[in-house]
Amino acid sequence: MASTTEKPPILDIPDEDYGDISTATMLDLYYYIRLAREMELRLINLFKQNKVVGGLYPGYAHEATTVGTALALGDDDVLLPLHRDLGAQLARRQPLKYIFAQYMGKVDSPTRGKDGNVHLANPELNIVGCISHIGAMFPVAVGISYAGRLLGKTVVTMTYTGDGGTSIGEFHEALNFAAVLNVPFILVVENNQFAYSTPTNQQYKVKRIADRAAAYGIAGEQVDGNNAMAVYAATRRAVERGRRGEGPTLLECMTMRMMGHSVHDPAGYVPRELLEEWKAKDPVARIERYLLRKRVLTPADVKDWTARLQREVDEAVEFAENSPLPQAEDAARGVWAEEGPAKSLH
């Protein structure tokens, strides 16, 4: 019944073939992936305690894709993460405390309670938050890259879409614009095999979304989205391609949405066998196994990291819980640039 079984098996780059990823980078990948997982789980707990305002759209099991892609960018590059991209925000060093404060609608969130969940920006870190309307950030990213060129700087931009978002018009528009303008734009497709309840065979007929790159005359690549090393390596290739002036890349990361669309969705429409199959490919366990085998980590390290991560998350949650709710009248302020802060990317 699962459409996904009709597609070819996902690529699984052999565990050793990652080029020259440094030990420091491997450890960064591991740190942010584990941090993202820790936060996802904590957020679900907070949600159950009614401390999260509004909905929660877990990026659980997407950590290798979100962290692996975002870590490959440089500081001058611009990241535009989507609703499941907590890991990308973290890899970009968005402070944890801001993220929790945002989920709780607190005044210390960067939006001062004006927007929720991971609709988070950070001008200092060159992060632009998304709007809910899927596809809207694609052409914005293209414009940022183009502005970089006019200002004499190569600015790689990276934004995300789910499999569902590839059906929207701006997917075509923006890839085509980016191709024609030959800007360093990377569109990451987090193919988690469902758009809410809709499986991929009701969304598209090509074998791989990455194959659509050919229609735009640009590079397209599909990787195992649960393999952080492979994702990082593929993204770095895309970034380098962009910096060399070879234009945009459509990067499809194959993964699986292991929870409901949101926490309130029991996702009975997802076949159990599919979940079982993907459970064995869990991205956190995967990178951990790899780093242990490579002796980049020891079992004792793993324990230390666990304690450290929990401490960091505890501190951030405490900060957010202590942060006050915004003043009601603040709702009327801030529409216009004249009211400040009127910030820009850099």
Place this chain on the structure above:
Amino acid sequence: MPTTTYIDAISEGLREEMRRDSTVVCLGEDIGVYGGAFKVTDGFIEEFGAARVLDTPLAESSIVGMAIGMALRGLRPVAEMQFADFISMAFNQLVNNAGTLHYRFGFKVPMVVRCPSGGGIHGGPFHSTNPEGFFFHSPGLKIVAPSTAYDAKGLIKGAIRDDNPVLFMEHKFLYRRVRDDIPEGDFAVPLGQALVRRPGKDVTLVGYGSTTGMSLEAAKILAEEGIDAEVVDLRTLVPMDLETVIASVKKTNRVVITHEDRRRGGIGAEISAEISENAVDYLDAPVVRVAALDTPVPFSPPLEEYFLPSAAKIATAARRVARY
């Protein structure tokens, strides 16, 4: 005869801003080599190069989306809609993206979207509309609508220098019919200031864009009948200079609000509500609107004429109000 047409005034203003500030960049369909469907950017590509006078593929949503990105990353883009009607394709980018970025994230979004709008040129349902009402209702978007060549130049400069997204509603019917003597050198019209174009004591005619000229013409007709009309030109719709409107109504005690956009739920309805909230004790007659019909813009000349407001229709309404 005054020397500068409304359309040339826009070109001049745009060109001077591009010379003054290298971060000002134009983008749109056919604006480069061809110089734009109406030739507003004629010759720009020779002076500023193809990178700053960017011919884009045909997709308004991405033209506006790109402009947002350019504005976020330090440029001041001026996007052209080939016709204002096509801005509907970019509705989401403007309403949900551009208009919310400062409120949510504190980003400034200094961009202008030029919209050749309006009827009277027999363009039919899809080349004649005045779409400002859709955006007037939305937060975070400034809207300007010049009625003279002087304002066309001054307001395009004011719009480009503004740090918010601005919709520049340039009226196609006025392009080559309205002219002014424009002073040499740099001047910008600040956004948010209405102007009394003609002082009068009996009735206030409030308009913008094409209906300012119609109102002035109506005032002439009315003067011959002994009715002294005051004409207020809004110039900027968001933020609106309601002070000037209310002051005029308090003086004349009667008001006709005019626009070429459709009547139902239009900008006139908003102004009328503001007047009744703030100056109802001063009114000696009902507030009356003269606006387009609530239909698509019809194509054939007699139909379009019936659809649109005119000096005669404004005069008729003003007479009714004056004699109420």
